[in-house]
Amino acid sequence: MLEIKNLHASIDGKEILRGINLTVNAGEVHAIMGPNGSGKSTLSNIIAGRDGYDITQGEVIYKGDNLLDMPAEVRAQRGVFLAFQYPVEIPGVSNIYLLKAALNAVRKYQGLDDLDAIDFLTLVRSKLELVQMDEQFLHRGVNEGFSGGEKKRNEILQMALLEPSLAILDETDSGLDIDALKVVSEGVNALRSPERSIVMITHYQRLLDYIVPDYVHVLSNGQIVKSGDKELAKELEAKGYSWIHDTAEGQPI
Amino acid sequence: MKQLTDLVTPFATIAADKQLAGDDLAWLKKLRLQALDQFNRAGLPAKKQEDWKYTSLWALSQQDFIHQANPSDISAAQCDQVALLQDSYRVVIIDGVYSAEHSQLTGLQTGLTISPLSSGLDQVQSYIGQQVDIEKAGLNALNTLLMNEGVVITVDSDTQVLTPIEILVINTGSTNNLAIHLRNIIVLADHSQLTVIEHYIGLAESTSFTNVVSEVVLKENAELNHYKLQQESSNATHIATLAAKQAANSLWRSSNISLGAKLARNDVHTQLLGEQAHVVMDGLYLADSEQHVDFHTRIDHAVPNTSSEELFKGVLNDNSHAVFNGKVIVHKHAQKTDANQQNHNLLLSRGCEIDSKPEMEIYADDVKCAHGSTVGQINEDQLFFLRARGLDEASARNLLTHAFAVDVLDRIPAEQIRNAFSKVIEQHLPHGGS
Ligand SMILES: Nc1ncnc2c1ncn2[C@@H]1O[C@H](COP(=O)(O)OP(=O)(O)OP(=O)(O)O)[C@@H](O)[C@H]1O
Ligand SMILES: [Mg+2]
Numbered sequence: 001m002l003e004i005k006n007l008h009a010s011i012d013g014k015e016i017l018r019g020i021n022l023t024v025n026a027g028e029v030h031a032i033m034g035p036n037g038s039g040k041s042t043l044s045n046i047i048a049g050r051d052g053y054d055i056t057q058g059e060v061i062y063k064g065d066n067l068l069d070m071p072a073e074v075r076a077q078r079g080v081f082l083a084f085q086y087p088v089e090i091p092g093v094s095n096i097y098l099l100k101a102a103l104n105a106v107r108k109y110q111g112l113d114d115l116d117a118i119d120f121l122t123l124v125r126s127k128l129e130l131v132q133m134d135e136q137f138l139h140r141g142v143n144e145g146f147s148g149g150e151k152k153r154n155e156i157l158q159m160a161l162l163e164p165s166l167a168i169l170d171e172t173d174s175g176l177d178i179d180a181l182k183v184v185s186e187g188v189n190a191l192r193s194p195e196r197s198i199v200m201i202t203h204y205q206r207l208l209d210y211i212v213p214d215y216v217h218v219l220s221n222g223q224i225v226k227s228g229d230k231e232l233a234k235e236l237e238a239k240g241y242s243w244i245h246d247t248a249e250g251q252p253i
Numbered sequence: 254m255k256q257l258t259d260l261v262t263p264f265a266t267i268a269a270d271k272q273l274a275g276d277d278l279a280w281l282k283k284l285r286l287q288a289l290d291q292f293n294r295a296g297l298p299a300k301k302q303e304d305w306k307y308t309s310l311w312a313l314s315q316q317d318f319i320h321q322a323n324p325s326d327i328s329a330a331q332c333d334q335v336a337l338l339q340d341s342y343r344v345v346i347i348d349g350v351y352s353a354e355h356s357q358l359t360g361l362q363t364g365l366t367i368s369p370l371s372s373g374l375d376q377v378q379s380y381i382g383q384q385v386d387i388e389k390a391g392l393n394a395l396n397t398l399l400m401n402e403g404v405v406i407t408v409d410s411d412t413q414v415l416t417p418i419e420i421l422v423i424n425t426g427s428t429n430n431l432a433i434h435l436r437n438i439i440v441l442a443d444h445s446q447l448t449v450i451e452h453y454i455g456l457a458e459s460t461s462f463t464n465v466v467s468e469v470v471l472k473e474n475a476e477l478n479h480y481k482l483q484q485e486s487s488n489a490t491h492i493a494t495l496a497a498k499q500a501a502n503s504l505w506r507s508s509n510i511s512l513g514a515k516l517a518r519n520d521v522h523t524q525l526l527g528e529q530a531h532v533v534m535d536g537l538y539l540a541d542s543e544q545h546v547d548f549h550t551r552i553d554h555a556v557p558n559t560s561s562e563e564l565f566k567g568v569l570n571d572n573s574h575a576v577f578n579g580k581v582i583v584h585k586h587a588q589k590t591d592a593n594q595q596n597h598n599l600l601l602s603r604g605c606e607i608d609s610k611p612e613m614e615i616y617a618d619d620v621k622c623a624h625g626s627t628v629g630q631i632n633e634d635q636l637f638f639l640r641a642r643g644l645d646e647a648s649a650r651n652l653l654t655h656a657f658a659v660d661v662l663d664r665i666p667a668e669q670i671r672n673a674f675s676k677v678i679e680q681h682l683p684h685g686g687s
Pocket of ligand 1: 011012016034035036037038039040041042043085
């Protein structure tokens with residue numbers, strides 16, 4: 001599904017990613033943990049296609065194609081989805097308009113016609129139910145005045161509707177209350193399938209109780225410094241990141 | 254030189270030779286003579302005048318305008334197609350001439366009168382020239398000198414007119430260099446209510462000059478929703494003065510949307526003369542290529558306890574230039590005035606330019622006045638978010654531009670009109686309709 005090879009990226013001459021290697025196969029769930037400022041969101045943004053980074057070395061292959069050559073919208077149309085760490089507010093664009101435009105963009109790429117109004121609404125309602133969101137959120141501006149938790153749910157709503165092949169969740173669990181965490185986790189688990197892959201960025205082992213990952217990686221200072229299974233997350237929770245630095249610094253795995 | 258007096262078009266001679274509306278009315282003759290005198294002295298404003306600092310009428314002064322249109326007509330279907338609203342009263346003026354055939358004035362509600370200026374002048378002696386000062390502006394003098402068509406609307410007291418009126422001014426383009434001078438008079442008596450749309454549209458890329466003055470009188474407790482949509486051709490010069498006087502408890506909602514013309518200048522002015530009078534003065538200008546659009550607004554809070562809300566937004570592209578000058582004057586005894594003025598601009602190119610100048614003159618001490626002015630670009634985070642959801646860049650930019658612009662429409666109560674404007678704006682945006 002996704003293959004990142006020796007990826008180096010910098011902003012304004014400052015190197016942020018310093019040789020990332022990561023392979024995510026279809027059907028797998030990977031968790032990425034790591035200290036603040038280690039480059040997790042930078043990696044997500046680069047996969048999703050944000051401009052402004054200098055990719056100085058390496059490549060990213062998605063379903064056999066070079067992802068870095070594609071504009072952000074083409075990546076989205078081909079099934080790459082990023083749930084943002086800080087979802088942006090867009091007053092004046094209604095949520096339902098966004099959902100429709102996004103779904104139709106993906107459908108167009110797949111050679112499908114736009115859904116008619118009734119089918120679209122039926123589909124959206126079923127997804128609203130999945131993430132337990134009230135229908136009134138459809139008619140508000142995108143994330144406009146949403147609480148932190150509501151914004152995160154809205155990201156999952158978009159993901160549930162678009163059914164991406166590769167979902168990257170950048171701290172979708174941060175700021176969620178316990179009930180919301182369960183709802184969001186159920187939304188993600190509903191998407192799990194042998195054809196789809198999920199990369200979750202999180203600071204909390206708790207999320208991994210709900211969405212059990214196949215692999216856990218630690219990103220530190222622009223490199224993946226340790227990989228393991230879900231036990232690694234537990235160890236990190238108990239010992240902190242310094243434990244990794246003490247044992248594995250400078251030895252990317 | 255504060256005036257342009259060396260004009261290629263012999264306006265004074267034209268006024269003397271032309272058969273003008275209301276030639277048989279003595280009071281009007283007198284008014285026109287005063288206007289002539291004033292126009293001869295004032296000419297057209299030049300850039301040395303503070304109010305015309307950023308807008309040059311030099312090119313206009315060098316054009317030779319024609320005041321007699323070639324016969325032209327359009328089909329009923331074409332007329333319907335360019336109209337903003339289908340279910341409305343409609344007054345149609347084609348190339349400066351009233352068209353009875355295309356107007357829809359049947360079944361007027363009692364208490365409402367609508368007549369073309371050419372046949373309604375005898376009713377309006379007491380209103381004409383009340384709001385605009387020909388002493389001050391040469392363009393208003395020129396309008397008074399040559400006004401030949403327009404619309405006179407009166408609403409009796411306690412009359413609520415639910416059907417909107419569209420004043421549809423069409424320039425077919427069949428007469429190149431056509432100048433038209435229009436005067437609209439709208440008078441609402443006590444406790445009456447009305448919705449009017451002034452709609453100016455050019456059908457071909459001819460050169461033209463529209464000079465319009467609209468005078469509005471709101472008596473006590475009157476409520477007027479007043480919209481303007483300017484879609485003149487890209488070689489047109491559109492100059493408009495819109496001036497109101499508001500009595501106690503009256504409400505004037507004005508939304509002024511400027512899309513067309515090579516040069517558009519709008520002066521919008523109201524005087525709040527009775528307590529609890531309220532004005533909503535909104536506007537939106539979208540400009541591209543070499544367009545120049547200038548809004549000068551003025552709100553006079555003349556008595557205590559009046560309020561105003563003003564929101565103007567602009568979207569500029571290419572090498573366009575916009576001017577917003579918003580004056581709010583709180584007179585000495587106008588305590589408890591509540592005034593808010595906002596002007597926000599979105600710049601889509603490097604070559605465009607905005608001159609935004611709020612001017613608050615406050616002579617009372619117990620007032621609440623606020624103003625804000627911003628100039629910004631498309632938000633990159635929003636743009637990336639939309640693209641990351643699969644929208645191509647052009648559509649995403651368009652969507653964000655539309656979202657920026659349309660909140661000006663939020664204060665239009667009638668959904669039908671709001672939606673009609675929203676659609677027009679969407680189609681006008683840089684990347685076309687989405
Ligand atoms: N536009 C930018 N300009 C300069 N530095 C940047 C920019 N974007 C990110 N950085 C820097 O890159 C580093 C990595 O940031 P990133 O957001 O990827 O961290 P993160 O791992 O997601 O952190 P967190 O856990 O706090 O979300 C940080 O030091 C950050 O300050
Ligand atoms: Mg981050």
